[in-house]
Amino acid sequence: MDKNIEIEIRGPLTKEKFDDLTTFFESQAKKTAVKDRILIDYSTFLEGGIKDREKDIRLRVTNGDPEIIVKLGEWGGEEKRKELSVFTKNSDFDTLVEIFGELGLKKGMLCIRKIRVYEYNGIEFSLVEVPGHSYYYEAEKMIDPTDDQPKATREIQSVCKELGLDIFDQKQFFEYIDKLNKESNEIFDYDKCTPSCFRNRFGV
Numbered sequence: 001m002d003k004n005i006e007i008e009i010r011g012p013l014t015k016e017k018f019d020d021l022t023t024f025f026e027s028q029a030k031k032t033a034v035k036d037r038i039l040i041d042y043s044t045f046l047e048g049g050i051k052d053r054e055k056d057i058r059l060r061v062t063n064g065d066p067e068i069i070v071k072l073g074e075w076g077g078e079e080k081r082k083e084l085s086v087f088t089k090n091s092d093f094d095t096l097v098e099i100f101g102e103l104g105l106k107k108g109m110l111c112i113r114k115i116r117v118y119e120y121n122g123i124e125f126s127l128v129e130v131p132g133h134s135y136y137y138e139a140e141k142m143i144d145p146t147d148d149q150p151k152a153t154r155e156i157q158s159v160c161k162e163l164g165l166d167i168f169d170q171k172q173f174f175e176y177i178d179k180l181n182k183e184s185n186e187i188f189d190y191d192k193c194t195p196s197c198f199r200n201r202f203g204v
Contacts, residue, residue, distance in 0.1 A: 003142040003143055003144045004082055004083055004084070004142070004144070004145075005080060005081070005082055005083075005142065005143050005144065005145055005147070005149065006071065006080070006081050006082075006083045006140055006141075006142055007080055007140060007141045007142075007143060007149060007152040007153055007156065008081070008138055008139065008140040008156075009138070009139045009140070009153070009156050009157065009160060009167055009168075010136055010137065010138050010139070010167070010168050010173065011136065011137055011160065011165050011166045011167045011168050012134070012135070012136050012166055012168065012172075012176065013127070013135040013136055013137055013165075014135070015135060017135075017165075018127060018129070018135040021125075021127060021137070021163070021165075022116060022127060024163075025116075025118040025120060025125065025127070028120065029118040029119060029120035029125070030118060030119040030120075031116070031117070031118055032117045032118065032119055032124070033115070033116075033117040034115070034116055034117070035062045035063055035113075035114070035115040035116075035117065036062070036063055036113075036114055036115075037060055037061070037062045037063075037111075037112070037113045037114075037115060038060065038061050038110070038111070038112055038113075038198070038202055038204060039058050039059065039060035039061075039110075039111050039113070040058060040059045040060070040097070040100075040108035040109070040110055040111075040188050041056070041057075041058050041108050041109045041111060042057045042058065042059075042100065042105045042107070042108040043055065043056045043057050043058070043108075044108065044109050044181065045107040045108060050174055050177055050178065050181075051076070051174055053075070054072065054073060054074055055070065055071075055072060056069075056070065056071035056072075056075065056081070057069075057070055057105065058070075058108075059093070059096050059097060059100060059108075061093045061198075061202075061204045064090050064204060065087055065090060066087065066088045066089070066090070066091075066092045066093040066096055066204075067085055067086065067087050067088070068085070068086045068088070068096065069083070069084070069085045069086075070083075070084045070085075071083050071084070072084070076170040076173055076174065080149050080153070082145075083142075091199070091204075093198050093199075093204050094195070094196050094197065094198050094199055097190065097193065097197075097198065098190075100190070101190035101191075101193070105190075106189065106190040106191060107187065107188065107189055107190070108187075108188045109181055109185045109186070109187065109188065110185060110186045110187070110188040111130075111180070111184075111185045112130075112131055113128055113129065113130060113131075114128070114129040114131060115127065115128050115129070120159070121159050122141065122155075123139050123140070123141055123155070123156055123159055124139070124140050124141070125137060125138070125139050126138040126139075126140075130180060130184050131184075132184070133180070133183060133184040134180075134184075136176070137165065139156050139159070139160055139165075140156070141155070141156060
């Protein structure tokens with residue numbers, strides 16, 4: 001059975017903690033990726049908005065590779081969601097944006113992230129920089145639907161505690177998302193997007 005259930009926990013990082021954790025993981029964990037990512041999160045403008053949505057619809061391009069990604073289930077800091085993902089050809093991102101726009105997905109939150117990914121104690125840790133704004137981490141495990149999901153959550157929580165990491169509760173998580181949307185992310189409007197707008201602006 002495919003491991004398509006994502007168990008994920010997030011929490012805030014100071015710049016000092018981000019640097020310390022990076023140094024620790026560089027020596028004690030397996031580095032698996034460095035990602036430059038641009039994404040459009042359409043879900044903020046769907047029914048349910050930030051808090052009550054159970055369908056997360058995104059387009060993203062990571063290191064030049066475009067991807068359609070949909071996550072199903074409740075979110076809010078600690079999550080158990082089914083993840084569906086399809087990669088497309090390099091340079092397809094503007095076409096994907098146009099397809100989504102013509103299907104009615106016209107508005108989203110445009111986000112830019114720089115990410116370092118490590119595998120530590122069977123958990124994938126992503127250390128995320130929001131350029132010019134803040135830092136946070138994501139800790140996740142992929143499991144199949146028959147696995148013990150609460151056990152997987154407890155395992156992640158335990159490792160985060162050992163690392164001295166704070167974990168967002170639901171209220172803190174949504175406050176942080178709201179802060180990002182107001183101070184760092186920008187509203188993407190398909191109706192104002194010119195042809196090849198992402199290639200022209202970001203080179204993707």
